[in-house]
Amino acid sequence: MPLPRAGGLDLGGTKIEASLFGPDWDVLATRRRPTPTESYAALLDALAEEVAWLRDQARPGLPVGLGMPGPIVPRQERFIAVQLPLAGERLAADLAAATAGPVPVENDANCFALSEAVAGAARGAETVFGLILGTGVGGGLVAGGAVLHGRQGYAGEIGHTGVPADVLSALGLPVFSCGCGRRGCFETCLSGPGLSRLARHLAELDLPPQEVTARAAAGDPACLRVLEVWSAIAARLIETLQMAYDPDCIVLGGGLSRMPGLLEQLRAALPDPPHYGQMAAELRLAEGGDSSGTRGAAIMAEART
Template sequence: MQATKPTDLRIGVDLGGTKIEVALLDGGGSIRCRRREATPAGDYPAIVRQVAEMVRAVEAEQDVSGLPVGAGTPGAVSRLTGRMKNSNSLCLNGEALREDLSQALGREVRIANDADCFALSEAMDGAAAGAGTVFGVILGTGVGGGVVVGQRLLAGPNGIAGEWGHNPLPWPRPEWDEVPGPKGWDGRHGSIETWCCGPGMVLDHRRAGGEAQDVQAICRQAAAGDVVAQATLERWEDRLARSLAAIINVLDPDVIVLGGGLSQIDSVYEQVPLRWRDWVFSDAVETRLVRARHGDASGVRGAAWLWPLGGSRG
């Protein structure tokens, strides 16, 4: 087996609200080493310092230095100001994260939204490897998305490609009292995110008379035959199907990949494609719905893939 060249090594950083993960990938997509530490809550300078320290520690472990670094973060870099925007890690907003990390490390750092990194990882060598157009979806405490075409991340002129969660829930059902819908963190009602995220499912369940406190409990009760929990899951799957049908009608992706905690609900992969048929503007739907291959490692892997093989800095 041919040895990996130093130029085939890249570092990914997954900067989350509760943890920071740094991993070194080789040209075959294998993780050579990784570190994970708690995120300094609300302390932006400490976050920058910690990322730089973790990157250098990973390089020292492999006896290399100056490798290309990509970082996945909540929110996005504003094309207008060059500073962070739309991050639910509030201390990042308004900060020049890309420049600060580059200065701390003494090299260029590439940054993308964490959902974009997830989509890129799964398109490169994950569940959607080889597909022409991929829509990657993170379903957890929030809802995010990313678009990859020909294994290239689509950012768009506003840096918000894939932000489907901040659109209104399509084709609302009055019989389920979906208008105006829950209020999101942006002050607007009835977005896809507020309905399809984990807290949104729990809120809907409790409105229907259920007592479960989290998604896992709802799923356990549904599997045990609880009709209220079963109805909650059916409503959630229907809303997810309508939301993804709108994506198919616009983007027509080959594959939709699901990640995040709610992607572990097994019935999604059968029920959602059955339900989205009613809303997709086609006589047949060939888009595949699949579970992420790399799980919670997709964020850090996709961040590393922001750099092509060879480490070109062009």
Template sequence: MILCFDIGGTAIKSAEAFCADDIRPGARVPTPGGDFARFAAVLRRAVSDASTAPERVAISIAGVIDPDTGRATVANIPCLTGRRLVADLTAELGLPVDLANDADCFALAEAGIGAGRGHDVVFGLILGTGVGGGLVVRGELINSAGGFAGEWGHGPVAQRIIGDQVLPAFACGCGQTGCLDAICSARGMERLHLHLTGEALDSQAIVAGWEAGAPAPSHTIGLWLELLAGPLAMVQNMLGAGIMAAGGGLSNSRPLIAALDRALRARILRRLERPLIVPAECAIEPGLVGAALLGLSRRGRALA
């Protein structure tokens, strides 16, 4: 059995994975973000409370592991930042530890049991609090040792001029200006709408207004689609993904995902008559499923 954790700034969720078709979600407990000893104690308690002794631990986490140093950067769990997290948790738990970030685990889940089944190259497309993604090739993460692969939302590439509309280069949390994350995430869409109209609406209201045909939200969403579709076409031309599975809060609008799919397919080299961007299908928590699939694959290698 693989003991799986999906760890965010608010909560630690767990599951027991016996195989890809038998993943059993378990407890949810608050994340002790400021104290590593307490954080490790929560995981040790889950190990001791497991229904059967786990063979290894697999973790999805909202952070990044530097592939050269093994050190973690986890903005919303300060006690983990700067640690060689895999090594530290292996020592604390006395078990092999597999770890990937949440976007990568989302992509693994969709490739394994979701919308990406049957495709060699699957891009997990995150459109929510952030713009990001993860890449799975033939069932394996492209960045198995950690790193920043799939983070297409960062870099100063957002268009400033679309038709007669001039847009500002919004500052991004990564320290740059002009990132897609800063203008096309849920908060970015709100920032864009406020700039265009002077009206403060949340992203759900903007999307709902667009779906209803309201002029101001329709203008905002039209520009949002233009901002995303070009850079995403470059990503697709480079990756050759068979499917892009969309997750995150904005993906809850199927008309919005369908509109982005049409805009993307009009801009890529390969002409596709079928959808390329589709809503994610993983019914269970994708972080837990992705962690489970990661741990199960590593267990298979260890037994080989």
């Protein structure tokens, strides 16, 4: 086995994934287990076991990082993540004590962006926005190989900014309620559940998102129209990202990024020539697949330890 350089953990609501990475950030070994949600102690034990497993495969002191949902700023001790028994607990300090060394923690969308910027589709780009179109809509910004966190860890949480009124008006859409408590967020239309919502509203179809994209790929006119509307809204989100960050590259990830012909649809929906600036957005599909979360956590750990 090539010499491992770092390990990463990805903590989700249903599973914990642990991966060991080699010289080119290639996966050398990986394993998954269900996330214990019954107690904080059980969750901490499981994470500590995975750190120990990674170091057993490599060496003591191997840099290991943890990616997880929720806003995270470096050196913060308490984290917020719905579905996980973490309220009021000091996860970073407890995990460091249980594993005899620091295990830096990073937001999972930031891990995705870092993975793609350093070792994925945006290798070599200076400023990279990683945009996740999945169960939710989120993202992270990497500049010069480092994640921008902002003051409270919210930088890049673009899914909860609003769809512009002119877009809703032109497409004949209402202002949908969002899970965050507000109305009209991009996430209400662009997430997987958002795509289903558009299908219900525009075509009276009650379908899971993957069925909408499959029917559109097969030429179903109603689902093609739904995807056209979805793409028009996604194009405005991309223009919003250009105005906010002007990144060299935008990498698309999450379940909806796997729909057939996504890049072509988005490019067709974006104004040509661009409304803002001279150059069209550089759009790419994520390369890291399911290992982006653990890879980003490992890259972050190597840089910080």
